Amino acid sequence: MTTNRLANPIKKFALYLILLMICMIIFIPLLITLFASFKTSMQIGSEFALKLPESFNFNNYKVVLEKGKFLQGLGNSLFLIAVSVIINSLLGTMTAYAINRFDFRLKKIILGLFLAGMIMPGMITEISRFTIIKNLGLYNSIWAPIVIYAATNLVQLYIYTQFINGIPKELDESAMLDGSSYFKVFTKMIFPLLLPATATLAIIKAVDVMNDMYIPYLYMPSSTLRTLTTTLMYFSSSKFGSWDYLSAAIILVMLPTLVIYLIFSKYIFKGIVAGAVKG
Amino acid sequence: MYNVRPRITRVLSMIMISALMIPLVSGCTKGETATNKGQSTQPDTQQEQKEEKKDPVTLKFPIWSTITEDLFTKLDLVNEYKKEHPNVTIELELLKDTEYENTMKIRNAANELPDILPLKSAWLINFKDNIVPLDDLDAAKNNIFAADFKVDDHIYGVPESQFNEFVWYHKSIFKEYGIEIPQTWGEFVAAAKTIKDGGKYIPIAMGGKDGWPNYPFNEFMPSLVANDGDYWSTMATKDEPFTKGEAFYDAYVKIQELYDAKVMGPDPLGVGFDQSKLMFGSNQAAMIALGQWFGSDLKSMTDVDMNDIGAFLLPVRNSVDDPFNTISMVDTFFSIPKSSKYPDEAKEFINWFFSDAWYSKYMTEAQLQSTMKDVKIDLGTMFDGAFDVSNLNYVLNKGGNEDYKKIETAIKFDVKKMGQDMMAGKDFNKMMQDMNKSWKNARSK
Amino acid sequence: MKTISMQKNILLFGFLLIPVLLLLMFVLYPLIELVRISFTDWNGMAAQQVYIGFDNYIKMFTDSSDVWLSLRNNGIYFIFHLIMIPLELAIAVLLDSKIRASKFFKSIIFMPYIINGVAISYIFAFFYSPINGGLNGILEALGLESLIQNWLTNDSIVNISLVFVSIWRFSGFHVILFLAGLQSIPQDQFESAKIDGANSIQNFWYIIVPGIKKVLEVILFLNIVGALQVFDIPYIMTQGGPGHASSTFTLYTLETAFKFNSFGMASAMGITMLILIIILNGVQNRLFNLKGVGEE
Secondary structure, eight states, X not given: OOXXXXXOHHHHHHHHHHHXXXXXXXXXXXXXXXXXXXXXXXHHHHSOTTSOOSSOOXXXXXXXXXXXXXXXXXXXXXXXXXXXXXXXXXXXXXXXXXXXXXXXTTHHHHHHHHHHHHHSOTGGGHHHHHHHXXXXXXXXXXXXXXHHHHHOOHHHHHHHHHHHHTSOHHHXXXXXXXXXXXXXXXXXXXXXXXXHHHHHHHHHHHHHHHHOOHHHHHHOXXXXXXXXXXXXXXXXXXXXXXXXXXXXXXXXXXXXXXXHHHHHHHHHHHHIIIIITOO | OGGGHHHXXXXXXXXXXXXXXXXXXXXXXXXXXXXXXXXHHXXXXXXXXXXXXXOOEEEEEEEXXXXXXXXXXXXXXXXXXXXXXXXXXXXXXXXXXGGHXXXXXXXXXTXXXXXXXXXXXXXXXXXXXXXXXXXXXHHHHTBSSGGGGOBTTXXXXXXXXXXXXXXXXXXXXXXXXXXXXXXXXXXXHHHHHHHHHHTSSEEEOOOGGGSGGGHHHHTTHHHHHHTOXXXXXXXXXXXXXXXXXSHHHHHHHHHHHHHHTTOSOSOGGGOOHHHHHHHHHTTSEEEEEEETTHHHHHHHSTTOOGGGEEEEEOOOXXXXXXXXXXXXXXXEEEEOBTTOSOHHHHHHHHHHHTSTTTHHHHHHHHTOBOXXXXXXXXXXXXXXXXXXXXXXXXXXXXXXXXXXHHHHHHHTOOHXXXXXXXXXXXXXXXXXXXXXXXXXXXXXX | OHHHHHHHHHHHHHHHHHHHHHHIIIIXXXXXXXXXXXXXXXXXXXXXXXXXXXXXXXXXXXXXXXXXXXXXXXXXXXXXXXXXXXXXXXXXXXXXXXXXXXXXXXXXXXXXXXXXXXXXXXXXXXXXXXXXXXXXXXXXXXXXXXGOOOTTTOTTTHHHHHHHHHHHHHXXXXXXXXXXXXXXXXXXXXXXXXXTTOOXXXXXXXXXXXXXXXXXXXXXXXXXXHHHHOOHHHHHHTTTOSTTTTOOXXXXXXXXXXXXXXXXXXXXXXXXXXXXXXXXXXXXXHHHTOOXXXXX
């Protein structure tokens, strides 16, 4: 907040020390995994975990890429992400606009259902969800997870409504006076003004979809529909898992999300700052 | 903030468009190969062309192990079957072993079970309302064990393989300490202690964290001590099976003796199966108690000297004059759900799976013993000598009847968790007393 | 005016049709089923379901002490995350001051949140491993052998080890949320406070705390939901073991449903969990005098 508070060099040193320690706590487990991915199972079993690998032995990666059908998984994951993000931004902005700008019966109930969706005990209700997906004829197709991801997202709704709250109502009203319809107000004004929030939510959604394992596993078991994350499961089954391959698979699964994150992190922070907390 | 908008939109939309394109492109290539295949099968004999007129059928066939998947790929199950049944496509679904049963229960509730449903013996009872009887199936009639696992007097599943339980060991380590293959439980514990006293190796690798790896002891030893493969059902007829003199109690006293000897490394409960496997493979541990299936696992590990590895049957008896009881496990029961749209095709597939065209080739590759009359599988040299023990007696392991299942459900009876508690050093006598109480209570209901 | 109200209705219908349909299918229907099954003895497989009244709800708490143990473990997650909240806020305040490389630190601190949760659990399972595990290796290298523990198998430590993973994964997210809250406080408030001669403690209580109230609400809500539903970390790392020492309520529910074929009982547990979340959230909001998420 104020620069002069940090004038004291000892304080400053302590501050950086704390931050560096936090970074170390974050990095060490990841580094261990990275190193392990270049080691043979024997080396993993006998060496100090933080010892640098003797050489960049890509054998584990080769096995994982070949056996895990990684590229196919990546393709499916990217498709899921693209469609989910588009559907979610459309549905999310529309719902938020309707809920924030209008008063109507059932509004409380709809909000209540969104809340219920967030705190519902997931796995126990899986049987009901599965029945629905099956009756929709979506089982074992890539659309099953897409519909599920679109279904409820309280956090997204929350952020969008906060954002719309920040757009003065007078803007809507003056547009309406100029002859725009509600629909036009939404498409020409609200939706574009929500784009920064959409960017943030899109990235968060992309990461969520990329990381989700159980829904693709349960709803699309066909081997051609494996996603990046379900391939991780392939290398972690209880009887046949082994650390050398698993660590390479973990690194490979992490890479795409990390790349997305590092490219777009600026927008994540901006979006959160701009929207999440103005109230 | 708003000035960044056009760029984000552009970048995001570029990414989305390219992401949408990837599956489309790969979809096209897939389509092409499919038509190519269709063409190549056309110029075949007339008989096969007749068969092709049958409607195309897809049979869903889930499996729970990556090793099975590798074998099926290597031996090309899908195309081998297509050769004889051109209208049938076998669609393999690889599921996670630990989630398999849950997945099938969820799918069952929505009537979405696969066409061929492999089950473990203990699950046959759970699924009996949802699968069809296979009494008339040739594969069932010629199977040695299918009739032993009847539920309500019907055969519901045809078991694929039979195997034994072994203790795998490093020959060099046994030589180093001058240890002979143990013939009794006492000798087994003593051998482990000798290795422990040497201080160089962990005597027995145990992946206690995962729970299930203690099954050779906690799950199988009661029926070995009782010489009763269906011991769970017997237990269900008793009020207090956790009392001295009962087979369960006596077996668990032995197991506690082994765990208390601290011969499983500094912290067996912190080690997962994969790590215990590494400890054994990398010569850090001298022994590991696991089923026959572990052989193919060992072979797939790099840097393991297979010549140094031997296997012996876990001795549970007190003296060499007693019968040497050993577990015979029958696994992977092929069943057909009632919800399958193609039960006839599924039956035909099971018959084919157990026929000369496939079965012995597959079982030899998998290094498992046959369940079929007239089929013998060559297991190579790995188990040389393992079966040369006096008074050998096979105990066929079963999963327990419905009475037992009721008690198991009511008190959440879980021997593998009990095994973990025993490794953790919980009070053994109190545990047994508590079990007696809740067991009796559950039976009285 | 007539056209405007009609326009409004058409828009509401068009905009809300799909979301409401999805809610009906994926929230309302499963919830009704959950309530219904909780009054039956259904085993998850059989065709028949016998209604048995409140038996499941009664048995749930009387049959076994494991359910209390599991709930206690959820409590451990809740309390430790609660303790972390002031620390997270402090880190956010540090990052908000104009230090060099704050962007870099921000990116790093948020990073665990975007890593695959399943992968994180595996990473830490290895980190805590007693055989060549990272943590014991580091302690050894630092000459602190006496601190070496059976991190995942000692009854009294295992939950702390798992909570640490949870904190590792989610704290960065909280820090960024707090940071966002701080940055939304207008600078002129600090300037006028400075003119009034306010010290930094006063700044904290009268400017920062009210400014981040909204974020605090969100984080407290997420903490309740997260702590009560924590599942994948213990499921992958310990399967709730040793014994049931690190089991959580969700893990225990799943075990009841699938391993022991008592779907009726598991559904009753699910309902109990829903009610617990609602009650706790209400109490917490009262306590902190907050409005709460969803009560717009």
